[in-house]
Amino acid sequence: MATINDHYLKLKAGYLFPEIARRVSAFAAEHPDAPIIRLGIGDVTEPLPQACRSAMIRAVEDMGDRAHFKGYGPEQGYDWLRGAIATHDFQSRGCPIEASEIFISDGSKCDTGNLLDIFGNHNVIAVTDPVYPVYVDTNVMAGHTGEANEKGEYGGLVYLPITAENQFTAQIPSQKVDLIYLCFPNNPTGATATKAHLTAWVDYAKANGSIIFFDAAYEAFITDPSVPHSIYQIEGARDCAIEFRSFSKNAGFTGTRCAFTVVPKTLTAKAADGSDVELWKLWNRRQSTKFNGVSYIVQRGAEAVYSPEGQAQTKALVDFYMENAKIIREQLAAAGIQVYGGTNAPYVWVKTPNNLSSWDFFDKLLNVCNVVGTPGSGFGAAGEGYFRISAFNSRENVNEAMRRITESFKV
Amino acid sequence: MATINDHYLKLKAGYLFPEIARRVSAFAAEHPDAPIIRLGIGDVTEPLPQACRSAMIRAVEDMGDRAHFKGYGPEQGYDWLRGAIATHDFQSRGCPIEASEIFISDGSKCDTGNLLDIFGNHNVIAVTDPVYPVYVDTNVMAGHTGEANEKGEYGGLVYLPITAENQFTAQIPSQKVDLIYLCFPNNPTGATATKAHLTAWVDYAKANGSIIFFDAAYEAFITDPSVPHSIYQIEGARDCAIEFRSFSKNAGFTGTRCAFTVVPKTLTAKAADGSDVELWKLWNRRQSTKFNGVSYIVQRGAEAVYSPEGQAQTKALVDFYMENAKIIREQLAAAGIQVYGGTNAPYVWVKTPNNLSSWDFFDKLLNVCNVVGTPGSGFGAAGEGYFRISAFNSRENVNEAMRRITESFKV
Structure with a gap:
């Protein structure tokens, strides 16, 4: 009888990002017209450098x-x-x-x-x-x-x-x-x-x-x-x-x-x-x-x-995403939300407002703002009460997402 | 102290193909003008289909x-x-x-x-x-x-x-x-x-x-x-x-x-x-x-x-290599060498002439004919006394390799 690697059975239900994808799909199926903006998975959005x-x-x-x-x-x-x-x-x-x-x-x-x-x-x-x-x-x-x-x-x-x-x-x-x-x-x-x-x-x-x-x-x-x-x-x-x-x-x-x-x-x-x-x-x-x-x-x-062209073009890409990170940091901070990171990395690490759990904040952000982020608890127990927002998106989407979040969560 | 996976130490000296590459490099370094033809590793040579x-x-x-x-x-x-x-x-x-x-x-x-x-x-x-x-x-x-x-x-x-x-x-x-x-x-x-x-x-x-x-x-x-x-x-x-x-x-x-x-x-x-x-x-x-x-x-x-274009172009590629295989089979057989395979696969499996060991035949073929093949013993003990010749090459190289081999090993 062939046997499996039993250690796989110790793994928790799902890898974080598939679970996010599942919740977003379910929401989108119920709300097909919702203008969802994805700042969850750390995936780039801008074209590959010409070089x-x-x-x-x-x-x-x-x-x-x-x-x-x-x-x-x-x-x-x-x-x-x-x-x-x-x-x-x-x-x-x-x-x-x-x-x-x-x-x-x-x-x-x-x-x-x-x-x-x-x-x-x-x-x-x-x-x-x-x-x-x-x-x-x-x-x-x-x-x-x-x-x-x-x-x-x-x-x-x-x-x-x-x-x-x-x-x-x-x-x-x-x-x-x-x-x-x-x-x-x-x-x-x-x-x-x-x-x-x-x-x-x-x-x-x-x-x-x-x-x-x-x-x-x-x-x-x-x-x-x-x-x-x-x-x-x-x-x-x-x-x-x-x-x-x-x-x-x-x-x-x-x-x-x-x-x-x-x-x-x-x-x-x-x-x-x-x-x-x-x-x-x-x-x-x-x-x-x-x-x-x-x-x-x-x-x-x-x-x-x-x-030389590749170096200039990748620098422009990085600068673009870091400008997004700056916007995210500044907008959230202005709304009274505690933020970390985002100055030397394309991720802003947010303390969830009102002591919401990470997944509660995820669901709220998805339902109220139609914005997808990543629950901090998905990265480990000490991430509970935090939330990751990725700077990888278009300027337009970042601005719109920040407008929606700051309006809903102004404290 | 970090420890290694000790099972790696059981591995024999080298993976077969790197060992072939080593011997061919050494030969080429000593004989820089030798017109080496490689029928060893099963690597394709013809351009990628246009589709x-x-x-x-x-x-x-x-x-x-x-x-x-x-x-x-x-x-x-x-x-x-x-x-x-x-x-x-x-x-x-x-x-x-x-x-x-x-x-x-x-x-x-x-x-x-x-x-x-x-x-x-x-x-x-x-x-x-x-x-x-x-x-x-x-x-x-x-x-x-x-x-x-x-x-x-x-x-x-x-x-x-x-x-x-x-x-x-x-x-x-x-x-x-x-x-x-x-x-x-x-x-x-x-x-x-x-x-x-x-x-x-x-x-x-x-x-x-x-x-x-x-x-x-x-x-x-x-x-x-x-x-x-x-x-x-x-x-x-x-x-x-x-x-x-x-x-x-x-x-x-x-x-x-x-x-x-x-x-x-x-x-x-x-x-x-x-x-x-x-x-x-x-x-x-x-x-x-x-x-x-x-x-x-x-x-x-x-x-x-x-x-449809891709299907036609890949079929043409396969047909081309199988025509090579046919040439290899027929030429070696005509020279009195025992051959197997090569009718439903791009590999011809050769019984080494004169009961040479697989690696002895490899060295002889490299030195005398400047042709690279793969020693059967590299694939396992039961491959000893056999030799793999790949049909992946240009028609010109296959013809030339067969000319050299049949002249040297005619039995």
Whole structure:
């Protein structure tokens, strides 16, 4: 008899975003004329940069010409893309990262989940609370947790609250943890990590033989020049951190699909016999065996992000969304609603008015304002009473959504 | 201290194709002028069909237009592609498969590996020998095997030899196995499975509560009308089989990346408490959590395979490669070399002349003829003494390679 992976049965009813989609669909079915504005899922709305589109059209044309046709590419990505990334995203900021340490993939979501393949089953795992749900769910699936309690917290995970009470800082735990997920600029709170904060984490990880999974998917949205864009700006991080990056948010690739993960060759973890094993070799083997690389066409599109035109066009996109974030922050604050984030990240983290629960505020916002956001409690127990509003939308929709919310919730 | 997944350390030195690449690179470095012809890795060489390229260019243009821009798509793939597949590849052959049972992915290699996520760790697993190495390596990584012996066979796996002695048929095992990998038309041997043979497997699986992983990546190359293209042409297969399909070989998508996996909603496996759990739900949850869908642009390219032009153009591609296969078969046979396969698959499976080992023949072919093939022993112990020659190349290269081989190895 074939048997299933029983750990899947521990997962709570649904991944957050499908549940939101379900409620919105039900509402839309009952109110087919409601002018719904979606500021929920962090999905971009503006056209792909011209430089990326032109590069992809040239790449499609390559595929029609036997001399330039591309079959299987390197599972790790093409050298021209890995090189462009190493130069522009890391070496230009003084980070000692080589092209060969960059693994191109079809998404950071995929990578953060798949990376668990190369780690053992008995690591102590820390996540922030609130947290991007994929970090938790993939650990549940891999059997690294116990059951969930009534608040949705899984046994065996170490939760590090990031709330207004601690200025949205992931405090160093008193106990030893082996794998730590940090996402800065933070999804969902929009908080950032200072250089001192990341230095403390790197020091902790090096002292304890821990590995930091650093998700920098939103680094392009940093406006404060003192905030690090990469964990490799911290000395010693090459020995204790893996970094995730994506073209989804800076260049609008959520539907085009390209991301990358940095695994320094100096990074090791322990085998059962106590020896140190290079994680680069394991991840390289994992990707060679279970992945076949990203579409040549898409990689050419990603490469164009680093052209002068691509850089100008992605900056314009980021600036556009950050202007939306500013409008959201300012309008809500003027209406007396407490807001956080939104200055170095495309998310505004809202304290729900009148102590509404996150889902009650979700339902109210949907019913009264026809605006979709994301309930903070969907990101973890410590997100209860908060609400995430995404800056990814047209200016018109952002203005209209703010008009409706401020009229309804003026306090 | 972070620890690794020690099962990775059981893996043999290298995945087959990287090892071939290493030897070819070393040879090319020593002989920079050698006119190497590559018939090793099963990679296509001819341009992508015009219909697919036109569709992808239109899709890139959609991405430049706010009204048609696509962000995150469904993790399972777009309905228009799932629907086209269900209609053309399954319902047209009488297979009762619905669009919702089709999961679009970036590769069958990825899917065959990732699918293990949803199964338990104590299933008894059967593979053919020779076998596509990914099936074995992903089970080693997942901890489903013991160590390898000197022949490269892993403890705990059930190997089903497919050799000339049994007419390249995967015999039903006498013992009970839970998960069975079958690939027909077969990579590497080029053998096919008859309807009676697949019926026997379906009956076995249903009687034993086993699940068949049916890899039909090469179904487009079937020329014999009596050979099934899908396992769902066998009655009862909906209750015991998952099927893998790809656009890599029929439409030349090895560098473009699109595939799909069929998980019928009627398929179940056992939870620890003895209850039946729908595998569709688990795979849907896995994909929603650890995958973000295939690029919109690429999915539009795949959809075009099903247009009248796309159908004609992919048929022309398949016919072209199968004419290559015919030339390889006939030339080698005329030179007195024993050949198998190559009539319903783009691979010719060669008995090495003079009882050379597979790798000795590889080295000889590379050194003497400057032709790259794939050593049969790289696919498993029972592949020793065999050699795979791929029909994926230009006519000119195939003719030239055959000229060189037949001159050198005439027996």
